[in-house]
Amino acid sequence: MTVEPRPEPVFFYFDFISPFGFLASLRVDALAAKYGREADWRSMLTGISVLKVMGLKPIPETPLKGPYAQRDAERYCRRHGIVLSPPLGSGRVQSRPLAAGRAFHWLRRHDPERAKPVAKRLLRAYWQEGVDIGAPETVMAIAASEGVDGAALGAGFDNGEAALLLRAAVDESLEAGVFGSPFFIVDGEPFFGLEKMELMEEWLEKGGW
Amino acid sequence: MTVEPRPEPVFFYFDFISPFGFLASLRVDALAAKYGREADWRSMLTGISVLKVMGLKPIPETPLKGPYAQRDAERYCRRHGIVLSPPLGSGRVQSRPLAAGRAFHWLRRHDPERAKPVAKRLLRAYWQEGVDIGAPETVMAIAASEGVDGAALGAGFDNGEAALLLRAAVDESLEAGVFGSPFFIVDGEPFFGLEKMELMEEWLEKGGW
Numbered sequence: 001m002t003v004e005p006r007p008e009p010v011f012f013y014f015d016f017i018s019p020f021g022f023l024a025s026l027r028v029d030a031l032a033a034k035y036g037r038e039a040d041w042r043s044m045l046t047g048i049s050v051l052k053v054m055g056l057k058p059i060p061e062t063p064l065k066g067p068y069a070q071r072d073a074e075r076y077c078r079r080h081g082i083v084l085s086p087p088l089g090s091g092r093v094q095s096r097p098l099a100a101g102r103a104f105h106w107l108r109r110h111d112p113e114r115a116k117p118v119a120k121r122l123l124r125a126y127w128q129e130g131v132d133i134g135a136p137e138t139v140m141a142i143a144a145s146e147g148v149d150g151a152a153l154g155a156g157f158d159n160g161e162a163a164l165l166l167r168a169a170v171d172e173s174l175e176a177g178v179f180g181s182p183f184f185i186v187d188g189e190p191f192f193g194l195e196k197m198e199l200m201e202e203w204l205e206k207g208g209w
Numbered sequence: 210m211t212v213e214p215r216p217e218p219v220f221f222y223f224d225f226i227s228p229f230g231f232l233a234s235l236r237v238d239a240l241a242a243k244y245g246r247e248a249d250w251r252s253m254l255t256g257i258s259v260l261k262v263m264g265l266k267p268i269p270e271t272p273l274k275g276p277y278a279q280r281d282a283e284r285y286c287r288r289h290g291i292v293l294s295p296p297l298g299s300g301r302v303q304s305r306p307l308a309a310g311r312a313f314h315w316l317r318r319h320d321p322e323r324a325k326p327v328a329k330r331l332l333r334a335y336w337q338e339g340v341d342i343g344a345p346e347t348v349m350a351i352a353a354s355e356g357v358d359g360a361a362l363g364a365g366f367d368n369g370e371a372a373l374l375l376r377a378a379v380d381e382s383l384e385a386g387v388f389g390s391p392f393f394i395v396d397g398e399p400f401f402g403l404e405k406m407e408l409m410e411e412w413l414e415k416g417g418w
Contacts, residue, residue, distance in 0.1 A: 054272050056265055063263050064388035079418055179273035195404040209288055
């Protein structure tokens with residue numbers, strides 16, 4: 001009896017506070033499933049990759065590109081019937097992504113079945129319900145609403161393990177060449193940006209070229 | 210008798226030394242023509258937009274993004290059967306784009322029918338024939354091979370008019386929000402990057418959304 005090897009997952013890297021990462025998160029599972037793959041979600045921090053490693057500025061603060069990126073995201077939302085609330089731009093408070101990332105990577109280690117549902121809940125809260133997900137208490141409340149053991153997760157925050165796990169995950173993402181959100185890796189091939197999902201799909205279909 | 214208003218052109222902004230700009234240049238005329246449009250080519254300088262206005266680094270010198278961009282361009286070339294010569298990467302000399310841009314914008318003013326053919330010839334020379342197009346003499350020789358009056362173009366270089374025209378064109382591109390290469394504007398809607406050509410095509414087809 002031969003056992004078909006399980007295909008590698010589609011690695012999906014995202015920053016909780018990246019709008020393009022959120023928009024990609026709404027499609028990546030279905031796209032991977034279409035080709036018999038799982039999407040392996042990995043949160044990262046563009047504050048490390050873009051600002052520290054690449055030495056660039058946050059996109060919203062980059063002249064010319066900032067306004068363009070906002071318009072591009074809005075155009076994408078119109079095309080796909082997605083509503084961000086509050087809308088992008090001046091009114092929106094930017095959350096710090098550390099607590100969400102720490103909880104997510106702690107869950108990947110200790111309660112992996114709940115990691116992705118909690119990430120989705122956090123993303124929806126931040127991008128569509130106007131919730132500031134910056135505070136650990138908020139993240140923990142959201143995690144608890146998905147059935148996570150709040151005491152255990154709280155201990156993971158308190159003893160520093162969650163922070164270490166996020167840091168290790170960010171290091172791993174940088175070693176894999178990941179610099180932006182969303183970023184995908186399929187059988188070792190990197191794809192950066194929401195724009196690349198169609199090309200990635202072609203790659204999944206053909207196995208490369 | 211009513212006269213159908215002529216539709217606006219597809220504005221196509223590119224930097225002569227941008228590989229993605231070159232790759233876009235190979236498709237943009239046909240794409241525009243499919244929707245009854247002209248492609249209005251406008252060379253710009255990423256050395257001004259990316260480095261000076263946005264305060265970023267050249268992509269090839271940006272950690273993580275540099276190697277990714279090269280891989281992405283190579284993958285695109287394989288997919289489309291395009292050969293760059295010499296290949297991207299270490300061996301390639303980067304030309305200064307000033308002379309090409311000056312000649313191009315001088316031609317747009319004084320010999321507009323030849324501007325695009327000369328631009329195509331310069332791009333092919335640089336990207337597929339290994340020619341360093343940095344020197345005004347090289348640019349003028351290539352322009353002459355396309356029938357341009359070399360004495361008039363030479364005078365345009367010598368009296369500074371070609372430089373002024375390029376500078377004005379770069380200013381105009383920045384005012385239009387153009388920051389990278391390739392960059393397209395369709396009826397006021399901006400599209401940045403080779404990746405966006407399919408989306409732009411949908412926009413041309415539907416008239417926006």
